[in-house]
Amino acid sequence: GENVEQHPSTLSVQEGDSAVIKCTYSDSASNYFPWYKQELGKGPQLIIDIRSNVGEKKDQRIAVTLNKTAKHFSLHITETQPEDSAVYFCAASISNDYKLSFGAGTTVTVRA
Amino acid sequence: NAGVTQTPKFQVLKTGQSMTLQCAQDMNHEYMSWYRQDPGMGLRLIHYSVGAGITDQGEVPNGYNVSRSTTEDFPLRLLSAAPSQTSVYFCASSFAFGGEETQYFGPGTRLLVL
Numbered sequence: 001g002e003n004v005e006q007h008p009s010t011l012s013v014q015e016g017d018s019a020v021i022k023c024t025y026s027d028s029a030s031n032y033f034p035w036y037k038q039e040l041g042k043g044p045q046l047i048i049d050i051r052s053n054v055g056e057k058k059d060q061r062i063a064v065t066l067n068k069t070a071k072h073f074s075l076h077i078t079e080t081q082p083e084d085s086a087v088y089f090c091a092a093s094i095s096n097d098y099k100l101s102f103g104a105g106t107t108v109t110v111r112a
Numbered sequence: 113n114a115g116v117t118q119t120p121k122f123q124v125l126k127t128g129q130s131m132t133l134q135c136a137q138d139m140n141h142e143y144m145s146w147y148r149q150d151p152g153m154g155l156r157l158i159h160y161s162v163g164a165g166i167t168d169q170g171e172v173p174n175g176y177n178v179s180r181s182t183t184e185d186f187p188l189r190l191l192s193a194a195p196s197q198t199s200v201y202f203c204a205s206s207f208a209f210g211g212e213e214t215q216y217f218g219p220g221t222r223l224l225v226l
Contacts, residue, residue: 004154043220046214046215104153104154
């Protein structure tokens with residue numbers, strides 16, 4: 001089955017700096033890669049996703065890149081703000097499969 | 113819309129006790145699923161359902177039962193609780209079946225088994 005590895009497990013950044021989280025996946029058939037943000041005491045919420053026919057996608061301060069050859073994808077947060085502090089999960093799936101395989105999560109702390 | 117709701121928010125059980133975690137959604141989603149979240153392990157799929165009357169096993173189904181009698185509700189039953197089932201449980205739903213569908217998660221149930 002699919003194995004998703006996520007690094008780093010914790011990330012502390014100064015407000016205004018950028019944060020980068022990296023994930024690798026094992027199944028070359030995976031073609032959908034969402035990122036979820038989980039705030040304290042809440043369930044994960046989708047913040048951005050990318051499909052395998054796209055190399056990069058951006059939404060305001062958040063961007064995701066995908067390298068299919070190397071089987072890795074990354075989340076980039078620019079101009080970080082205190083409200084970006086949360087746990088971020090990457091995931092991978094095959095579009096006609098039910099299963100979403102999650103990484104272990106990255107705890108991001110934005111220091112004021 | 114309330115989205116995905118879960119009850120209770122927190123529960124303490126003794127080993128061997130049984131209980132049911134409730135999950136409901138009001139978005140008319142066909143697909144519902146249960147995950148457990150453990151430190152350093154992300155979210156792992158326990159059971160899922162592609163519609164009323166249809167359920168199947170996920171990655172870690174042992175010790176859990178589910179049923180789907182209505183589109184709205186998808187309860188998770190622990191038959192005989194064990195300390196290894198101490199975890200945070202999330203219910204999720206999506207409009208359709210398929211990995212590309214956005215999953216909407218509930219707020220979670222924190223379970224402690226003593």
